[in-house]
Amino acid sequence: MSAPQGTVRAADARTATGTGRAASGPARGRLVRVEARRFRYRAATRWLALLAVVAALVVVASVFAAARPPSERAIADAEQQLAFAQDDWAENGEQYVTECREGEALAQETDPGADWACDDMEPRLDAYLPLQPTLADSGPGWVSGVTTFLILLAFASGVTFVTAEIGSGALGTWLTFVPRRGRVYASKVTVAAAGVLVPTAAALALTVGGAWVAASVHDAVGELTAVWWTDLGWQVLRALAAAAALGAVGAALGFLLRSAAGALGLGIGWLLLVDGVLAGLLPALSPWTVRSSLRAWLEGGLTYWVSVPCAPLDGVPQAGMCTAERTVSMLHGGLLLGVVTVVLVSLGALAFRRGDVD
Known part of the structure; x- marks a missing residue:
């Protein structure tokens, strides 16, 4: 059973003011021990x-x-879907590979590293099984x-x-x-x-x-x-x-x-x-929000997308807007969270020092 509330408060008071056994320790350390006991109880x-x-x-x-692992029913369904895909591949596979390579070549004009894995398009069972x-x-x-x-x-x-x-x-x-x-x-x-x-x-x-x-x-x-x-x-x-x-x-x-x-x-x-x-x-504004900074700190970085004017293609200006990838680094997120914490803790201290308690 826990001690009566009055007994606990009296013991806390003796500890904090140095009239009990903890009197030999620093005053600040005594207060922390008292508050830790209150927090725990x-x-x-x-x-x-x-x-x-x-x-x-x-x-x-x-x-x-x-x-x-996938159930027998899931495996049977995946095998059925694979059979249909293999029939389609036997009939249209070459056309699919050709279209893939044409699209890949077009993408490489703006992104030389584009790789659509056109040589790895043949249907496989694991593609139809639950992940x-x-x-x-x-x-x-x-x-x-x-x-x-x-x-x-x-x-x-x-x-x-x-x-x-x-x-x-x-x-x-x-x-x-x-x-x-x-x-x-x-x-x-x-x-x-x-x-x-x-x-x-x-x-x-x-x-x-x-x-x-x-x-x-x-x-x-x-x-x-x-x-x-x-x-x-x-x-x-x-x-x-x-x-x-x-x-x-x-x-x-x-x-x-x-x-x-x-x-x-x-x-x-x-x-x-x-x-x-x-x-x-x-x-x-994502890099400057607490939520995004918290995610960046916890996850080691955060990626988000913004709208930007489309870059010229072969020197020809493009109409409309495109999306661009941006990142919030872990360090940025941690620093912003640290600043917010320090500011709020300082404001709390100011309010407690100057405000009425009761």
Whole structure:
């Protein structure tokens, strides 16, 4: 059973003010330990951590279902489609190859590296079978899929950690024991950032390990090289860094807006709606949106398309608009996220220092 709330608060006060056993440690370290204990004991934090584990299990279950080999019915359907394709190929194959080579030659006028694989057009059975993803090919995508949910949970943890104390009046009481607001703010933001690392890391480890087991059962692991594991390791580390940043941002918005509904609505709504709609209407602004920067950081880069005037062909200007590929680098995304985090945490500190608590 948990200790009574009054007992916990009294112990926290003794620890933070140096009247208990922790008096020998630095004041800031004592505050962080107190806040870490509060973060760990919060029911909302535990439920959000449980949701992180559930999300990982859902991904593992989807991997298990997707990695299954084709059923006998699927193989029979594929063989039937292959028979029809082979009959058509016997009749029209030469014409298809000729048309392919003509189109390839035309494409090479503007793109010398164009390769349409015209010598590899004959129908094969694997082209008609359902795709069986492997861990080697799809693993990073599976990790990326669960990461988006995990960082939203980290953001929610940071928000509720702060707004619950503001709403209950506990923060005002706490300031009577520890009146230095700067230290209180720093300790809460630090714990909000660090506290989400354990459940996020556990969920990511469960995702990777569970996906490996699920793929192994269906012989769909693929070739996992040292480079593959290194890249996946860096991806996981970037996910942990993003979770910590979102936890700190959630705490900062909690201090700014003083309402869980307002902070969650603003943060998640901005990521999913404002950035999404803005990037959809004006793709050129994608590098400067939080959502795109977050994806670029997590996925090691992001590709998007913009409309540009068509380039002249053989010196002749072309009418209309064409599409061009653009990228957002991982470094760009990380730097923008870092700037946003620093700005919001600074604004939260300013609001807490100068605003009323009750």
